[in-house]
Amino acid sequence: MEEITKAVKAFTLEQGADVVGIGSAEAMNTEARKLQTPEENLPGAKAVVSFGIRMLNSIFKSPNIRISRASYVYLHHSLDNIAWKIAGFLEERGFDAIPIASDVPVEMMERGGLLADISHRHAAVQAGLGRVGLSGHFLSPRFGPRVRLVSVITTAPLTADEPLKDEVCLGEKCRKCIESCPARAISEDGFEAKKCLSVMHEYNLYGLLKLMGKVLNAEDPEEKKRLIFDRTFSEIYMSLRSGDPPFCIKCVEVCPNGQVKTKLTP
Numbered sequence: 001m002e003e004i005t006k007a008v009k010a011f012t013l014e015q016g017a018d019v020v021g022i023g024s025a026e027a028m029n030t031e032a033r034k035l036q037t038p039e040e041n042l043p044g045a046k047a048v049v050s051f052g053i054r055m056l057n058s059i060f061k062s063p064n065i066r067i068s069r070a071s072y073v074y075l076h077h078s079l080d081n082i083a084w085k086i087a088g089f090l091e092e093r094g095f096d097a098i099p100i101a102s103d104v105p106v107e108m109m110e111r112g113g114l115l116a117d118i119s120h121r122h123a124a125v126q127a128g129l130g131r132v133g134l135s136g137h138f139l140s141p142r143f144g145p146r147v148r149l150v151s152v153i154t155t156a157p158l159t160a161d162e163p164l165k166d167e168v169c170l171g172e173k174c175r176k177c178i179e180s181c182p183a184r185a186i187s188e189d190g191f192e193a194k195k196c197l198s199v200m201h202e203y204n205l206y207g208l209l210k211l212m213g214k215v216l217n218a219e220d221p222e223e224k225k226r227l228i229f230d231r232t233f234s235e236i237y238m239s240l241r242s243g244d245p246p247f248c249i250k251c252v253e254v255c256p257n258g259q260v261k262t263k264l265t266p
């Protein structure tokens with residue numbers, strides 16, 4: 001299996017991934033919460049190909065929120081596209097393989113809300129690509145949290161990588177993610193999704209409804225025009241195109257792990 005493992009990794013990097021590793025499905029079956037295991041998604045699963053594409057550092061320097069938002073859409077499309085190709089690559093070699101979406105769809109209610117079929121962070125940790133930090137983010141030693149992830153579950157018995165032993169997060173010495181979160185969603189006790197969402201809502205469909213209310217109430221025709229053309233059109237367009245992209249990214253921006261390391265071009 002060594003040969004096919006090498007071939008899958010090489011193929012993934014050729015397609016545009018910046019990091020790739022293999023996680024053991026057995027280990028994830030034991031550790032993951034219910035309905036987030038490889039086996040429940042693909043009976044007979046043996047391995048999980050985990051990979052990521054780094055975020056551009058320059059995005060964080062732009063004061064224009066649309067640049068950051070567009071990068072979200074771009075990265076998720078790229079990740080899903082490559083994951084689909086990897087699954088095809090494995091099927092052509094006689095194995096079953098399923099890509100798990102990089103973002104939505106997720107289970108909204110039954111399992112306690114907003115749970116994906118696989119935690120890509122968990123898969124990346126198992127695949128030896130990095131560790132989870134205080135912010136809840138997966139931190140790569142090279143890109144910190146500035147990397148978006150996706151996973152492909154397969155019945156191919158690929159050789160698993162060893163999880164990383166060294167800590168990447170600077171922990172108590174740093175706390176920058178805790179201090180900068182506008183929703184106070186991060187603490188030593190963990191991450192609270194509901195609090196984070198309350199900030200995200202300012203920028204998604206709920207925010208859009210609020211914006212429409214403002215349009216209806218605006219008395220000055222110039223202000224009405226500005227709200228319609230400058231804001232509402234782009235919000236509707238982005239929501240339709242990408243589902244409902246969340247838009248706070250402060251905890252990623254401030255993490256010193258992401259700021260100091262840049263990619264070395266081979």
Ligand code: B12
Pocket residue numbers: 031032033072101102103104106113114115116117118119120121122123125132135136137138139144145146147148149150186191193194196197200246247248249251252
């Ligand atoms: C739904 C969702 C959200 C929800 C939160 C849901 C929740 N319950 O946590 C909301 C909308 C609030 C959200 C916010 C954000 N998200 Co989000 N989100 C997801 C999504 C689609 C599912 C997450 C999920 O199922 N969580 C359930 C919990 C159990 O898993 P988890 O948080 O992924 O990981 C935990 C466990 O795996 C565990 N773990 C990790 N390793 C190990 C090892 C062992 C042994 C064990 C037992 C456990 C364990 O610790 C992790 C951290 O708590 C994932 C994509 C995916 N399929 O994974 C993206 C994802 C997690 N989001 C991401 C990002 C970037 C964000 C935001 C910055 C928003 C943005 N602008 O993009 C914020 C960050 C908030 C934060 N501090 O974490 C990235 C994270 C990349 C990274 N480097 O970590 C992901 C992976 C998307 C992607 N494809 O890259 N998100």
Ligand code: SF4
Pocket residue numbers: 180181182183184185186195196197199200248249250251252
């Ligand atoms: S995305 Fe924003 S609101 Fe959510 S945890 Fe990170 S800093 Fe806090």
Ligand code: SF4
Pocket residue numbers: 133134135136137168169170171172174175176177178254255256257
């Ligand atoms: S900001 Fe600091 S404490 Fe938070 S995850 Fe990054 S290194 Fe860890």
